[in-house]
Amino acid sequence: MKNTLAKTNDAPDSKAGHFSRRRFLSATGVAAAAVWLNPRSLFADDTSPVIIIRQAAATAKINVQKLRGNVSVLVGSGGNIAVLTGRDGKLLMDASITASRPRITEALASLSADPVKHLINSHWHFDHTDGNEWLHSVGAEITAHENTRKHLSTTTRVEGWNFAFPPAPAGALPTKLFASEETLHLNGATLALKYYPPAHTDSDISVEFTDADILHVADTWWNGHFPFIDYSTGGSIDGAIRAAEANVARVTDKTIVIPGHGPVGNKSQLVEFHDMLVSVREKVSALKQQGKSLDEVVAAKPTADYDTKWGGYVIDGKTFTALVYAGV
Ligand SMILES: [Zn+2]
Numbered sequence: 001m002k003n004t005l006a007k008t009n010d011a012p013d014s015k016a017g018h019f020s021r022r023r024f025l026s027a028t029g030v031a032a033a034a035v036w037l038n039p040r041s042l043f044a045d046d047t048s049p050v051i052i053i054r055q056a057a058a059t060a061k062i063n064v065q066k067l068r069g070n071v072s073v074l075v076g077s078g079g080n081i082a083v084l085t086g087r088d089g090k091l092l093m094d095a096s097i098t099a100s101r102p103r104i105t106e107a108l109a110s111l112s113a114d115p116v117k118h119l120i121n122s123h124w125h126f127d128h129t130d131g132n133e134w135l136h137s138v139g140a141e142i143t144a145h146e147n148t149r150k151h152l153s154t155t156t157r158v159e160g161w162n163f164a165f166p167p168a169p170a171g172a173l174p175t176k177l178f179a180s181e182e183t184l185h186l187n188g189a190t191l192a193l194k195y196y197p198p199a200h201t202d203s204d205i206s207v208e209f210t211d212a213d214i215l216h217v218a219d220t221w222w223n224g225h226f227p228f229i230d231y232s233t234g235g236s237i238d239g240a241i242r243a244a245e246a247n248v249a250r251v252t253d254k255t256i257v258i259p260g261h262g263p264v265g266n267k268s269q270l271v272e273f274h275d276m277l278v279s280v281r282e283k284v285s286a287l288k289q290q291g292k293s294l295d296e297v298v299a300a301k302p303t304a305d306y307d308t309k310w311g312g313y314v315i316d317g318k319t320f321t322a323l324v325y326a327g328v
Pocket residue numbers: 123125200219260
């Protein structure tokens with residue numbers, strides 16, 4: 001694989017910026033052991049995790065978790081999907097991956113008979129928008145930040161994934177756009193949509209189900225996992241930290257918080273995530289200021305205290321170190 005991380009010019013040969021294919025597969029719950037045991041026998045050496053995760057979605061199981069009021073979450077393929085049911089039709093926050101359509105359809109039917117009428121994209125990434133086209137085809141109107149439509153409308157390359165996304169088909173594009181804030185009233189609930197200044201990308205939004213006191217924070221939070229940061233479309237470690245601070249500030253101990261990836265959680269877990277980001281950033285920044293190259297910083301293991309708890313998903317400690325290094 002070529003070096004896939006932007007802005008790590010000090011060490012162009014470093015492997016630290018690469019996604020671990022093995023971790024990615026594990027993370028997606030592609031239980032498919034056959035894929036796992038010897039991924040290189042199935043995939044070309046430079047296969048992007050995007051291809052792998054799409055393939056994984058074809059068999060991924062979807063777990064349905066009822067939260068509070070008429071809000072549930074579907075966990076298991078791509079980003080977590082929040083679902084609000086009711087007479088106005090189902091509202092989904094995030095569309096996951098198209099290959100999971102049969103299992104998502106089944107999961108949605110298990111909640112209620114309401115048709116899907118509304119879809120919100122938390123940001124433009126494929127594991128949250130890939131299903132836009134089919135959900136639109138069954139009747140969903142798509143709402144998103146204007147930058148989500150912008151990135152979906154054109155060829156967009158993500159260096160960290162070593163992948164260029166072609167423009168999405170017309171039916172997949174969000175048609176209800178907003179820049180800063182938007183409020184929806186549906187199914188007896190009030191939904192407050194709010195744009196984050198650039199964090200994980202430049203298109204991240206949160207959705208608060210105000211009556212149920214549930215907050216979906218998109219990929220500004222990966223619960224229990226080092227997060228991806230997409231420098232190619234406006235993300236940065238400092239933006240990610242600011243978003244984490246904002247998330248902590250706006251919830252109480254009673255708020256149910258839905259992360260983009262990982263299990264549904266709470267305020268204390270948001271605080272823990274924020275503190276991890278700050279700590280790793282401080283360590284990496286101090287090392288970089290000493291003039292150390294990316295390889296030298298990785299060798300110093302600035303994530304060592306966190307690897308066991310946070311490094312078991314898509315992003316391991318080395319990759320996260322590279323993502324932070326790129327932004328300090
Ligand atoms: Zn994302």
